[in-house]
Amino acid sequence: MSLVTSRLEILKEEDKKDLDVARISVDEESDAKRKLYIESYGCQMNFADSEIVASILRENGFATTSKIEEAELILLNTCAIRENAEQKVRNRLQHLVPMKKKRQQVKIGVLGCMAERLKTKFLEEEKIVDMVVGPDAYRDLPNLINEVEDGQKAVNVFLSREETYADITPIRLDSNGVTAFISIMRGCDNMCSFCVVPYTRGRERSRDPFSIVKEATELYEQGYREVTLLGQNVDSYKWKGVNGELSTTNFANLLEMVALINPDLRVRFSTSHPKDITDDVLYTMKKYDNICKYIHLPAQSGSSRILELMNRTYDREWYMGKIDRIREILGEDCGISQDMITGFCTETEEDHQDTLSLMDYVKYDYGYMFAYSERPNTPAAKKLTDDIPNEIKNRRLTEVINKQQSHSLSRNQMAIGKVHKILVEGFSKRSTEHLCGRNDQNKMVVFPKENFQKGDYVNVLVTECTAATLIGKAVAEVLV
Ligand code: SF4
Numbered sequence: 001m002s003l004v005t006s007r008l009e010i011l012k013e014e015d016k017k018d019l020d021v022a023r024i025s026v027d028e029e030s031d032a033k034r035k036l037y038i039e040s041y042g043c044q045m046n047f048a049d050s051e052i053v054a055s056i057l058r059e060n061g062f063a064t065t066s067k068i069e070e071a072e073l074i075l076l077n078t079c080a081i082r083e084n085a086e087q088k089v090r091n092r093l094q095h096l097v098p099m100k101k102k103r104q105q106v107k108i109g110v111l112g113c114m115a116e117r118l119k120t121k122f123l124e125e126e127k128i129v130d131m132v133v134g135p136d137a138y139r140d141l142p143n144l145i146n147e148v149e150d151g152q153k154a155v156n157v158f159l160s161r162e163e164t165y166a167d168i169t170p171i172r173l174d175s176n177g178v179t180a181f182i183s184i185m186r187g188c189d190n191m192c193s194f195c196v197v198p199y200t201r202g203r204e205r206s207r208d209p210f211s212i213v214k215e216a217t218e219l220y221e222q223g224y225r226e227v228t229l230l231g232q233n234v235d236s237y238k239w240k241g242v243n244g245e246l247s248t249t250n251f252a253n254l255l256e257m258v259a260l261i262n263p264d265l266r267v268r269f270s271t272s273h274p275k276d277i278t279d280d281v282l283y284t285m286k287k288y289d290n291i292c293k294y295i296h297l298p299a300q301s302g303s304s305r306i307l308e309l310m311n312r313t314y315d316r317e318w319y320m321g322k323i324d325r326i327r328e329i330l331g332e333d334c335g336i337s338q339d340m341i342t343g344f345c346t347e348t349e350e351d352h353q354d355t356l357s358l359m360d361y362v363k364y365d366y367g368y369m370f371a372y373s374e375r376p377n378t379p380a381a382k383k384l385t386d387d388i389p390n391e392i393k394n395r396r397l398t399e400v401i402n403k404q405q406s407h408s409l410s411r412n413q414m415a416i417g418k419v420h421k422i423l424v425e426g427f428s429k430r431s432t433e434h435l436c437g438r439n440d441q442n443k444m445v446v447f448p449k450e451n452f453q454k455g456d457y458v459n460v461l462v463t464e465c466t467a468a469t470l471i472g473k474a475v476a477e478v479l480v
Contacts, residue, residue: 038064039075047173057142076110079113080196112134132155133157187201188232193384216261225264228270229255237249251269285329286330301354338369341372343390346384363407412470419459419475433449447474458474
């Protein structure tokens with residue numbers, strides 16, 4: 001499901017910045033004369049794509065800037081996962097109208113899922129837009145920019161069955177220099193009835209594993225100490241060579257290849273799918289200390305009847321079986337997070353209670369929870385009626401969030417009195433006397449900085465917690 005889309009997660013102090021506000025490109029040290037400004041909305045995959053776009057345009061004389069007033073090219077990398085995500089982009093475009101009036105030479109382009117969903121309609125609906133480019137057409141950007149500079153409008157929303165941008169080294173935008181995302185595949189072959197992704201990102205295709213290992217190795221050599229492997233459904237990763245001539249590299253194989261780069265390079269991944277996650281993946285996680293013991297396993301609902309209407313291809317019992325395997329193989333401490341949708345078509349109070357009781361069964365560490373937002377042209381929009389009133393959707397959402405809040409707190413309380421290996425990502429948001437970083441379970445930990453610094457692995461004894469953050473102090477020496 002969503003790759004850590006903007007979330008209604010129990011707000012981690014350290015993560016508040018991630019929500020609502022688009023992630024903005026940074027000032028690039030480059031003598032390139034032309035300035036590019038990128039705003040990325042939505043999930044990590046979109047943000048990773050913006051880094052690919054910055055790299056393609058750097059080859060064509062552009063350097064990114066964080067100052068929109070300096071840019072001659074402004075790109076919004078858009079999200080279409082829910083109505084309010086699209087509304088955010090429309091509002092932003094309205095904000096840019098006065099600036100465009102003043103600076104006629106500025107060109108504005110929209111990228112990503114909303115661009116792919118609307119295609120040329122985007123130009124009709126938003127006159128300020130000069131260029132509409134889908135997620136598989138970024139290589140064509142230099143040509144499209146030339147067309148726009150000749151005074152035309154430009155569109156390329158072709159969805160590819162091959163494109164993975166494997167040969168393009170992303171430019172790390174807004175990076176802490178310690179953690180980075182690597183997209184290992186694109187598109188999705190699941191057809192969850194509520195989801196636009198298969199229509200905006202196309203069919204599933206996996207990237208050459210050797211290009212992934214090369215990118216991770218280069219990141220390690222540049223000082224990064226954690227990589228997160230990204231895909232809509234990483235468990236269906238499969239590489240058989242360009243023409244299927246090779247023996248299959250599946251996700252467990254790829255995980256092992258990346259873990260073997262260096263024991264000091266942590267490996268995370270997102271997002272898993274309950275129907276495809278295998279024991280092989282779980283045993284590979286167990287085999288390597290540097291593969292973090294955390295799994296994002298969207299459920300979406302606890303009701304088998306609703307899961308069928310969502311076309312999630314598993315039922316409540318299957319999902320609980322996967323949770324049992326994770327606990328059996330990786331132990332009670334393995335971090336697990338969820339995605340939940342409340343108020344899906346025909347959802348009864350009983351279905352809702354099934355969702356709450358599933359959460360009681362799993363006791364997730366945290367989650368991404370939303371009220372159902374009908375998306376145009378999805379199977380659900382075509383075949384089902386969005387018949388649950390908003391006040392019921394939101395009341396159920398509040399109940400799900402409150403339950404998650406209490407579970408997040410109790411799961412975090414289990415961490416008190418234990419020593420956790422933390423990878424320092426930087427200063428805590430609240431004080432420069434404190435550092436922050438994540439433990440194996442992907443939880444943010446804050447502790448007094450002493451002589452430690454970004455990129456260090458530190459043993460931290462957790463002494464207290466909130467539902468969102470663990471708090472502690474460093475014990476013993478730096479591990480690495
Ligand atoms: S179709 Fe299903 S699995 Fe694929 S991205 Fe959408 S929700 Fe996730």
